[in-house]
Amino acid sequence: MTIAQRSPASPDHPAYDRDWSNWIKRYLWDADLHLERRGPRAILFVALSGIAVVAQLCLLGPGGNIPKILSPDQVRIFLNVKPASLSDFDASVASLLVAMGLARIAFASVIGLADIALYRRLTGRPYDWDGLLNFAVVNALFLHAGLFTVMNPALETALAHYRALADHLPTLINFGGPAAILCACLIADFCFYWSHRWCHGIRLLWNLGHINHHRASDLSQLTVAVDPPALFLDAAGGRVFALLLVPLLTKLFSVDARDCVWALLAAMLIDALANPSHSVALYQIELRSRTLRALRLVFVTPAAHFTHHSREKRHDIACGCNFGARFALWDRLFGTWAEPPAYIPPTGLFDDNADYCRTPLRFVFHPCVRMFGELRRNEWRHWPAIVFGPAAYEPPIAADTEP
Numbered sequence: 001m002t003i004a005q006r007s008p009a010s011p012d013h014p015a016y017d018r019d020w021s022n023w024i025k026r027y028l029w030d031a032d033l034h035l036e037r038r039g040p041r042a043i044l045f046v047a048l049s050g051i052a053v054v055a056q057l058c059l060l061g062p063g064g065n066i067p068k069i070l071s072p073d074q075v076r077i078f079l080n081v082k083p084a085s086l087s088d089f090d091a092s093v094a095s096l097l098v099a100m101g102l103a104r105i106a107f108a109s110v111i112g113l114a115d116i117a118l119y120r121r122l123t124g125r126p127y128d129w130d131g132l133l134n135f136a137v138v139n140a141l142f143l144h145a146g147l148f149t150v151m152n153p154a155l156e157t158a159l160a161h162y163r164a165l166a167d168h169l170p171t172l173i174n175f176g177g178p179a180a181i182l183c184a185c186l187i188a189d190f191c192f193y194w195s196h197r198w199c200h201g202i203r204l205l206w207n208l209g210h211i212n213h214h215r216a217s218d219l220s221q222l223t224v225a226v227d228p229p230a231l232f233l234d235a236a237g238g239r240v241f242a243l244l245l246v247p248l249l250t251k252l253f254s255v256d257a258r259d260c261v262w263a264l265l266a267a268m269l270i271d272a273l274a275n276p277s278h279s280v281a282l283y284q285i286e287l288r289s290r291t292l293r294a295l296r297l298v299f300v301t302p303a304a305h306f307t308h309h310s311r312e313k314r315h316d317i318a319c320g321c322n323f324g325a326r327f328a329l330w331d332r333l334f335g336t337w338a339e340p341p342a343y344i345p346p347t348g349l350f351d352d353n354a355d356y357c358r359t360p361l362r363f364v365f366h367p368c369v370r371m372f373g374e375l376r377r378n379e380w381r382h383w384p385a386i387v388f389g390p391a392a393y394e395p396p397i398a399a400d401t402e403p
Contacts, residue, residue: 028361035129049129052136053116056222057109059139075101077181078267079275079325080188093261100265104272108221111276115220122280123344128218130358137360138212138225178263185267186327193323193330199227200319206391207367215363217348219309221279225363270299274326277305283344296340300324300331303340310345314338319391350392373399 035045074083075097086094119127199210209228216223276282282302286292295301300322307315308322315321321338324330331337374386377397386395 024361029359030362032358033130033133033360034358035133037129045129048133052129052133053113053222055136055140056132057112059136059143060108060112060222060224060226072098072101076271077264078185078188078271080192081184081267084264089261096261097264097268100268100272104268104275107272108276111279111281112221114281115222115279118281118284119218119220122284123218125218127220128216128223131216131218131223134358134360134363135216135223135225138363141360141364142209142226142228177260181260181263181267186329189325189327190330192325193334196323196325197318197320197336200323200391203371203385203389203391203393204387206319207371209367211349211367211391212363214309214347214349216278216309217311217346219278219280219306219347221276221281224278270326274300274302274305277302278309279306280344283340286340287342296328298328300326300328301340304328306347307338307340307345309347310338310341311348311350312341312345313350315345316350370399 035048036042037045072086074085076083084097086097089097116127119125199205212225213227215225277300279302283306286301286303292301293303296304304322308320310321315338317338318336321336322328322331323336328337371386374395374397375383377399378386378395382395385393
């Protein structure tokens, strides 16, 4: 592994390398990580790449969920929907739900590995191994090391009081059967849609972390960074609305799903098929299947969400497009739907000159440093637009954060 300098070291003083701040800037901020594919370091490349693949499979969900699904008391049915308690079902049904959960994990893992094997054939470009290593480190910082969790205690206390207040509200409607599952899935997707759209449309939310999720210029199922999960407005969890709406709605509209096993399985199947939504392999399969393309009328298929990551200007409908997680309803209703093109589009940020690097420290903190620099260099009257303006807003004086 080598460190490719993005800019030459400026000082010639012999004490330069002993200055920790300059050392951090030189090697951890300005430099790009690069894995040597040939020569004596090829073994290191293979080892680090293998570790990165396993880490991404675990950190992004599939592998990390295996211990929980083998001896569970709950099973996840649908994105952002409250997990179903297995104690509510008889043993045969509970076993079926667990088996479906394992199948979902296996499917997502196979798709991630298929992307690696087929990436060059499908895109004409080599697989982004350097990016994979970078994303694995970034995701470990977000998900395992708990970066940004310092924001949690006060938030959790406030939410606990909010949930306690919601518990005093009366229940208006009791849903049961398939209607309960459909209602829960639609509410969850509505929460995700608006949280996700806000994280694209407001500079503060964009720069707090969601920009990282869109930086991959060679996108695949494993070359993707997650949003910091502890942030209140985390788009990946639809938290801005889910944290506020779900406690309220689940109290006003009681949902009983114990008598709708087949509806639960159908929801799990839809969730499993749509979850690997950054996959070039699934995009190509969808292009060849009229049936899968027809599903776009109702669902956000993998190709539809992959188009959400497109950097083609025509897909920049409202600071992006296709914001829904599983249902196309909200994008079609609110005018943000974009039909996936008949080819795998280029991905990454709309601005070709926007910062993208394979340096974990800079990757994580550069957007915040840039916004702070913009506030420092511009007059206070521009601050509201810098913080709360559209993500595409450019202040009069740009921040000087490039190496």
